[in-house]
Amino acid sequence: MKSSFKKYKILYFVILITTFVKAQNNNTLWYESAANNWNEALPIGNGRIGGMLFGGIEYDKIQLNEETVWAGQPGNNVPKDYYKEVEAIRTLLFSGKYKEAQEMANSVFPRAAEEDNNYGMPYQTVGNLNLNFSNHQNTTNYKRTLDIGNAVSTVTYTNNGVDYQREYFVSFPDQVMVVHLTASKPKSLSFNLSMDSPQVEHSISYENGIITLAGTSGNVDNKEGKIKFTTLVAPKLDGGELIENEENIEIKNADEVTLLVSIGTNFKNYKDLSNSAEQSAKTHLEQSQSKSFATLKQAHIEDYQKLFNRVSLELGENTNDKIPTNKRLENFATAEDLSLVSLYFQFGRYLLISSSRPGGQPANLQGIWNHKLSPSWDSKYTVNINTEMNYWYQQKLLIFQSYINLYFQC
Structure with missing residues (x-):
């Protein structure tokens, strides 16, 4: 059998050293300004919960999704x-x-579709978590990053001599989104927290130090919306004061703040909506509240890297990581940047890991990220090509790895 592989040895060796060596790329996307629109926001997710991060300075928006929030209800069309x-x-x-x-x-x-039928339901957004910071107009050194090597996004900047940092991730082990805010000077974190949703049927309350957004998915065609969802946002403060108002939660003069975001729905399976959305969200929140930020982050990174670190790819020396990612994309039309190609490859893997995990739903047309009630092509499972496109290259990687294993066994 060795002889049958002989003519491919050089090819396999080249692929092996370029694909499975430890990559020199830092696997980071970064930008010098906040997102101007949804398409420029950075995606994070744990397969079930998704967030799009805008990274604003005075006003930061986190658009939220949960994989089972669809219009309508179970049925057969x-x-x-x-x-x-x-x-x-x-x-x-x-x-x-x-x-x-x-x-x-x-x-x-x-x-x-005929009046008594439909061509499938649209995937829908949950809503938005909003952070409003006053007196943050005089900022310098702004940087917005997404490290796809550990699935953590950051925003850093300096305002009036104080260095601010926000870290964002969605944990698969703990099933919550985590937003961690710090400052280089004590008592420097003062901001308001609020939520909103485009869903027609929803309510928002600010009680017991927790924001609750509860709603029901929309009616479409011949289907009445029956997916119920509950989002809980719980701030944990180190120092400072938490004040509940009718339209927001105000945090004043804190040293450090950790926001825990939990989302639950009544979805049990494709024909059963008997879960308690509120209890599901509450369970995950309570289990994570007793843990420190460091513990949550470590568990998240260790879990994520078990998948991400299976494959590394280095196509060329990384000489352009000091250039913002959007500028590298612009330059790519006229200048060679092979490390950007490998970063792009790894970003695709990051997106699939972040939008599809065992025990959950398959990634839909847009993964798990959608800010609309009626998105393009409903953001649904268009199995003529899109589902296959989401998953085929992961299978190709497994096949390739089996070839490598077979080569060394021969």
Whole structure:
């Protein structure tokens, strides 16, 4: 069997040393300004909970998703008694009569669903967590990063001689989003916390030191929205004061603040909505409240890196990591930057790990990140290509690794 691999030894060796050596890239995306829109925000997630981070200075928005928040309710939209028509369409396709097959498909399955049916429900947003900072106009040294090597995002800047830092991640072991705020000078953290949601049916309360956003997904076509969700945001303060108002929670003169964000829904499985959204969110929150930020972060990174560190890729010397990622993308049209290619490759792996974990739902059209109630193509499972695109390269990596293992066994 060795001889059958002989002519491929050089190729395998080159691939091996470029793909499975420890990469020199720092696997970090970074920017010198906050996101101007949703597409510029940075995604974080644990497969179930997703967040898009804008990283604003005076006003920071975190857009929230939970993988089971869809419009409508469980049901079956497959029309009945179309077996003969489907067989006829297949016959035309296999006969090479593609135009006739398309025309018949358009007739049998029109673009607009029948009044008593639908073509699937849209994936929907939960809402937004808003952080408002006063007197943060005179800032310097701003930097917004996403380290895909440990799945932690940061925002750092200096304001009036004080260095501020925010860290963000979503933990799979603890099933909460964590936002950690620190400052180089004691009693420097003062800001307001609030929430909002575009969902028609929702309520927000600020009680017992916790923000609660509860709502129900929307009605679409012939389906009434019945996915109930509850989001709990609990600030943990080191020093300072927490004040509850009618429209926000005010934090004054704190040394350090950790925000724990827990989301639960009534979704149990594709045909059962008997879970308690409130209890689900409360359970994860209470289990994480007793843990320190350092403990939560360490557990998150260790869990994430078990998946991410399986593959490394180095295509060239990383000489451009001092350039903001958006500038590197602009320069790529005219200048070689092979390390950006490997960063792009790893970013794809980061997105899939962050939007698809065992025990949860598959990544939909946009992973788990969506800020709309009616997104493009409903952000649903379009299995003609999109689901396959999400997952195929992970399978390719496993196949390649098996080739390497086989090579060394021969």
